[in-house]
Amino acid sequence: MPFILLFTSIAFAITGQLLMKAGILRVEGIDFSRGNIPGQMLRLVTCPQIIFGLVVFAVSMIFYLAAISKLDISMAYPMVSINYVLIQIFSKIFFHEKINLYRVFGVLFIISGVVLISRS
Amino acid sequence: MSKYFIPDFAKKFWVIYNFNPYIMTAKSTRAYKILLIIGILIGTCAQLLMKKGVESIGGVHLADSPLIVEITKIFTNPYVIIGLFVIAVSSIIWLHVLSHLDLSFAYPFVSISYIIILFFGWLVFHESVTPLRIAGVALIGSGVILISKSEVKKESSGVQSS
Numbered sequence: 001m002p003f004i005l006l007f008t009s010i011a012f013a014i015t016g017q018l019l020m021k022a023g024i025l026r027v028e029g030i031d032f033s034r035g036n037i038p039g040q041m042l043r044l045v046t047c048p049q050i051i052f053g054l055v056v057f058a059v060s061m062i063f064y065l066a067a068i069s070k071l072d073i074s075m076a077y078p079m080v081s082i083n084y085v086l087i088q089i090f091s092k093i094f095f096h097e098k099i100n101l102y103r104v105f106g107v108l109f110i111i112s113g114v115v116l117i118s119r120s
Numbered sequence: 121m122s123k124y125f126i127p128d129f130a131k132k133f134w135v136i137y138n139f140n141p142y143i144m145t146a147k148s149t150r151a152y153k154i155l156l157i158i159g160i161l162i163g164t165c166a167q168l169l170m171k172k173g174v175e176s177i178g179g180v181h182l183a184d185s186p187l188i189v190e191i192t193k194i195f196t197n198p199y200v201i202i203g204l205f206v207i208a209v210s211s212i213i214w215l216h217v218l219s220h221l222d223l224s225f226a227y228p229f230v231s232i233s234y235i236i237i238l239f240f241g242w243l244v245f246h247e248s249v250t251p252l253r254i255a256g257v258a259l260i261g262s263g264v265i266l267i268s269k270s271e272v273k274k275e276s277s278g279v280q281s282s
Contacts, residue, residue: 021223029219065174084228091224102270109263110231116256117234
């Protein structure tokens with residue numbers, strides 16, 4: 001049961017991030033230096049991807065809180081860091097972002113660091 | 121600023137010193153990296169508040185009691201409410217950053233929160249600093265530095281800042 005909570009949380013967190021990025025691309029980004037801050041905020045809150053992304057992200061937080069209240073942190077942290085790999089893969093697929101060796105090795109370093117921290 | 125002659129390297133320092141993402145040129149993403157790190161710092165504070173909140177209600181047990189009861193308990197806790205407000209602020213910063221940086225570039229920076237939480241634990245709760253933890257922090261730090269060295273593709277960012 002705690003593992004199902006954790007994996008649901010991971011899946012929702014990634015979906016939330018991808019939706020937010022899709023939404024921000026759809027509204028062509030926000031930049032408060034261009035002025036019209038209320039107008040830009042309105043564009044944000046009327047973009048379904050962004051709102052849905054934030055909701056999905058919030059739901060993933062609830063699942064995450066529920067999962068770590070039962071799971072050992074040394075188990076939960078390394079598992080959640082699968083996120084970094086999945087985000088790289090899905091940003092390549094959906095947004096055609098350039099995944100270079102810096103990013104691949106950066107993510108590998110981060111995951112090994114997270115494993116080390118949670119083992120101690 | 122353009123009225124006076126200012127050499128390029130001086131402009132760069134000017135931008136860092138007066139932190140303001142709005143006077144950035146389209147070329148440089150340094151201010152957005154700084155904004156990204158500030159956003160993650162704020163987001164981590166929210167995480168710590170939420171953790172404190174969940175501890176003060178004695179954990180979340182979805183299986184034991186009705187879902188509505190658990191959700192009401194979570195969302196009436198003051199720490200959780202403040203935490204949610206802080207999350208809202210960090211979300212707007214995050215969306216701002218995402219409109220200029222790749223998701224695959226920005227997302228790994230979230231791992232800085234592990235370092236912040238360890239630092240907090242050492243500072244506030246006097247948790248022990250083991251060699252293993254130092255090695256972990258060093259690895260995460262080098263990973264983030266590696267990613268920050270990777271180029272941000274211009275075409276995929278939604279906005280050409282002016």
